[in-house]
Amino acid sequence: MDTWEFEAELWPWKDETDARIFVTAPPEVTEEIREATIATGPPRGFGSVRVEARIGTTTWRTSVFPGQEGYALPIKKDVRRREALAVGDLARVALTLL
Template sequence: MELEFEGRLRLWDARRDEGWTFVDVPTEMADEILEVAEGVARGFGSVRVQVQIGSTTWRTSLFPGESTYALPIKKAVRTAEGCEAGDSVHVRIELLDVPRP
């Protein structure tokens, strides 16, 4: 399953001083992810994904929050793509380990 969306980078409130940066998956997409990832979610309900922002591609996990999934954006990606907290980015994710239709 592949999804694309625009999202705003935000600092994690609990660790703002350390610069942990995330982008939230739109809630309607989170519902789709929850449905297809049922049974393959890992620790803490995380879902393995491959992500692309700009020309940078990497693997990480989506982590469930109160109303949606949070996608961590590591410093190397932010540096390579010239973005920081508050910026809007185009995100392409591919869910890994989920059954194909």
């Protein structure tokens, strides 16, 4: 199972302060995810890749979405509440391909 860990800043989609919040995987993680998914066939809708994500003690299943800077991971409101995170905070993220 492929797993990556990185630290990234939480950012809002289109300047929304609480609706859709993301972190972006760094370029080296993005490239490794792309390489790891080549063998699995064409990507899902919008180029998304299914992952299990972990921040702190909170783990959930979701998808990462390709963007100009790298794969974007949506951070659910419940995760942000449990881990006391807000836009602009740094989070330690673990991603595992599903």
